[in-house]
Amino acid sequence: xxxxWPESISELVNQLSRLPGIGEKTATRxxxxxxxxxxxxxxxxxxALVTVKAKIRRCSACGSLGEEELCxxxxxxxxxxxxxxxxESFADLVAIERTGEFRGLYHxxxxxxxxxxxxxxxxxxxxxxxQRVEGLGVRxxxxxxxxxxxxxxxxxxxxxxxxxxVAVTRIARGLPMGGEVEYADRATxxxxxxxxxxxx
Amino acid sequence: xxxxWPESISELVNQLSRLPGIGEKTATRxxxxxxxxxxxxxxxxxxALVTVKAKIRRCSACGSLGEEELCxxxxxxxxxxxxxxxxESFADLVAIERTGEFRGLYHxxxxxxxxxxxxxxxxxxxxxxxQRVEGLGVRxxxxxxxxxxxxxxxxxxxxxxxxxxVAVTRIARGLPMGGEVEYADRATxxxxxxxxxxxx
Numbered sequence: 251x252x253x254x255w256p257e258s259i260s261e262l263v264n265q266l267s268r269l270p271g272i273g274e275k276t277a278t279r280x281x282x283x284x285x286x287x288x289x290x291x292x293x294x295x296x297x298a299l300v301t302v303k304a305k306i307r308r309c310s311a312c313g314s315l316g317e318e319e320l321c322x323x324x325x326x327x328x329x330x331x332x333x334x335x336x337x338e339s340f341a342d343l344v345a346i347e348r349t350g351e352f353r354g355l356y357h358x359x360x361x362x363x364x365x366x367x368x369x370x371x372x373x374x375x376x377x378x379x380x381q382r383v384e385g386l387g388v389r390x391x392x393x394x395x396x397x398x399x400x401x402x403x404x405x406x407x408x409x410x411x412x413x414x415x416v417a418v419t420r421i422a423r424g425l426p427m428g429g430e431v432e433y434a435d436r437a438t439x440x441x442x443x444x445x446x447x448x449x450x
Numbered sequence: 451x452x453x454x455w456p457e458s459i460s461e462l463v464n465q466l467s468r469l470p471g472i473g474e475k476t477a478t479r480x481x482x483x484x485x486x487x488x489x490x491x492x493x494x495x496x497x498a499l500v501t502v503k504a505k506i507r508r509c510s511a512c513g514s515l516g517e518e519e520l521c522x523x524x525x526x527x528x529x530x531x532x533x534x535x536x537x538e539s540f541a542d543l544v545a546i547e548r549t550g551e552f553r554g555l556y557h558x559x560x561x562x563x564x565x566x567x568x569x570x571x572x573x574x575x576x577x578x579x580x581q582r583v584e585g586l587g588v589r590x591x592x593x594x595x596x597x598x599x600x601x602x603x604x605x606x607x608x609x610x611x612x613x614x615x616v617a618v619t620r621i622a623r624g625l626p627m628g629g630e631v632e633y634a635d636r637a638t639x640x641x642x643x644x645x646x647x648x649x650x
Binding site: 276296 | 455456468469478482493539
């Protein structure tokens with residue numbers, strides 16, 4: 251007779267295994283950790299999971315995440331309303347905010363155009379951009395999607411979506427700070443050379 | 451103004467960060483994954499966490515985990531009741547069951563003796579062993595704790611706890627199968643030589 255794993259443990263391992271980067275082995279370790287803790291921990295984590303889904307909503311203006319109708323950035327009077335940064339996800343927005351280099355508004359797409367997966371512009375928070383740019387009088391749109399095939403395609407789509415009098419820019423692509431020319435991949439190094447910048 | 455992370459997201463990241471091996475960065479990635487899924491996933495995971503804590507109990511005989519008063523192994527008529535394997539945790543029990551090399555009963559300690567952390571034998575499922583061994587008429591007790599300082603100390607404690615007419619054995623310690631002599635650590639290789647086995 252093989253050991254029958256208790257049903258409620260298997261179920262927890264299954265649910266934990268659905269998390270990205272968590273295989274069955276790690277899920278099992280996490281499940282045993284939860285079993286070893288007071289019931290309060292399982293309750294707190296369970297509560298946090300349910301609460302986050304109940305409370306978090308998309309900002310009705312930019313699509314960022316928050317607990318109110320409009321997000322903190324859209325309602326902040328000191329943000330520059332003539333500049334808009336377009337990102338794939340809220341996580342990308344947070345990463346850019348941390349740099350402190352951008353003081354304008356955001357627009358969160360919640361994905362990239364992926365024709366092969368059947369994800370077109372209308373499946374994303376993309377069609378609203380043109381009207382928002384016009385309404386706010388945005389003069390520069392910075393497209394900060396990943397430098398991937400989908401990220402570049404989405405950037406081109408946005409360029410074509412907007413009037414020519416709006417400056418559409420793309421985040422710089424090249425060698426990462428601290429990177430080494432010797433170990434850079436060919437695409438990155440090629441890009442770094444073709445998009446070289448004049449000094450002084 | 452720095453970006454104020456929505457309260458319910460911070461709370462979920464905090465709770466996830468308490469899991470072993472999950473830092474703040476991974477917890478953030480997991481939280482965004484949960485946000486991207488249907489609410490059903492958060493509900494299912496939350497339910498599994500609460501259910502596992504509510505349903506799982508220790509077997510009143512051996513201390514293994516299950517959903518009944520007695521575990522499947524203690525109630526299985528075909529298990530050899532003259533042989534008992536002592537393990538630190540349910541996870542260790544599962545690992546040994548997977549080998550298919552042991553057909554007796556278990557006894558789960560739920561920890562090892564750690565005097566420096568104030569964990570003595572009475573804090574573990576240890577005092578019950580002597581009575582259980584006598585009651586069942588166990589002839590061999592295999593101590594399968596880790597080959598660590600605490601694991602060895604716990605094994606010695608168990609040897610002293612039991613009558614001399616009970617054979618107390620220890621799982622073999624030596625080079626792992628597939629290991630290489632050249633790369634073995636000194637303690638393991640020293641042990642492998644001093645505990646060498648006669649061939650043929």
